[in-house]
Structures are given as C-alpha cells and as structure tokens.
Amino acid sequence: MNQGIFITAEGPDGAGKTTIIQMLAERLIAEGYEVMQTREPGGIEIAEQIRAVILDQSNTTMDARTEALLYAAARRQHLVEKVLPALEMGKIVLCDRFVDSSIAYQGYAREIGVDEVWSINQFAIENTMPAVTLYFDIEPEKGLERINLNKGREVNRLDLEDLAFHKKVREGYMLLKERNPDRIKDIDASKSIEEVYSQAENLILQAIKDK
C-alpha cells in the first residue's frame, strides 16, 4: 500500500516543467517534507540508457511503435526501481512526465492511437497513476522559443519535430484533460516563472492537504 503522494508534471516542450519542479522540490524539502524528484524517460541508470537511444538525433529511422515501447519500458523500470519504493517510504514523488506524455506524443501526435498506447502502458504501470498531474499549458511556439533561447540545453530527436507535431501534442493533452478533469490541474505556463511557480505551489499544497 502506497503511503506517499505521486505528483507528475506534464505539458509541451519548453513549458517550464523542469524549472518549476526543481523550485517546488527545494521549497518542500526546506519545509521538512521528504521529496523525491525525478524524470521520465530516465531517472535511473537503465532508463537513462533507454532515454539516450530514444532521443538520439541520429536514430532517424525509429519506428513510432518502437518509440512508444521504449518509453513504456523505461517507465516500467523507473517505476519499480525508484518511484514505488519512494512512495512506500512515504515520500512526495515529483516526476517530470509520466504516462500522459506517451498518450499525447505517441498516441495522439504520432497517431498510433490513444487506446493502443494506453494499452501497452497499462502493461508497464499496472495500476499506478498519479494522484495529481500539473499540466503546464503553453502555445508550442512559445515553448519552442524558450528552448531555443536556452543554448545550454540538449536538442533531442523530439525537439526536431515540426511545429504541426508540437501543436498536435498540445491537442492530445487537451483530450487528456477532458477525460481526467479531477486529476489533471491546469497551469498557465505562459506567465513569468514567479507566477507559474505560485500556481503550481498552490496546487501542490492543496494536494498534500487532501491526501
């Protein structure tokens, strides 16, 4: 039985998820909470190796279903090796992306099919779902612009997809929000870092209170 609280961050590339998750983790730790901050794909050695394969710009021939299966495999390993143990220890788990990313990117934007991608992910996650998902909403143009301004950041294979793809990703998230109104909480990520942080902080503190 999980004792902790599983919180995920989702949204288009460049929305500011990593920035805000880091700030939230620091704040919660300073307040005495036990927090485990992690990311997908990655977060542990095996999943980071899978991440490198998925996001390698030179893997131009990767099939969409292969991509979906690799994300699901990385997710499975990360879940059993890192997320579930942390939840069992009672920690607040802040995870940068989870299964909703696969639904939005592979299921919807790559057009594999939302149900098909959900089905392989059910195999990977069994019944573990986040209690709360912070959805960082932003126009893809603005997110990509932020990424381009950040010269230190890796440019990965997914970043190289065209604007139409990134717009479809956002549409995929809209669909997920419609289907999961209680779990997925909206954040206007186009605002300043301080404003976005404040929205996210309020939602997290409420989630902790509701636990």
Ligand SMILES: Nc1ncnc2c1ncn2[C@@H]1O[C@H](COP(=O)(O)OP(=O)(O)OP(=O)(O)O)[C@@H](O)[C@H]1O
């Ligand atoms: N609210 C904001 N306003 C302006 N710039 C921001 C804001 N939030 C983050 N940034 C900047 O935008 C860039 C992308 O931010 P970040 O890496 O946190 O986004 P992300 O959602 O995690 O992206 P990805 O999913 O592509 O990894 C960084 O350079 C970051 O400093």
Ligand SMILES: Cc1cn([C@H]2C[C@H](O)[C@@H](COP(=O)(O)O)O2)c(=O)[nH]c1=O
């Ligand atoms: C988990 C997951 C991720 N993606 C995409 C989303 C991003 O473009 C990259 C990961 O990069 P980030 O800098 O860590 O955000 O992968 C995806 O397509 N499907 C997924 O399940």
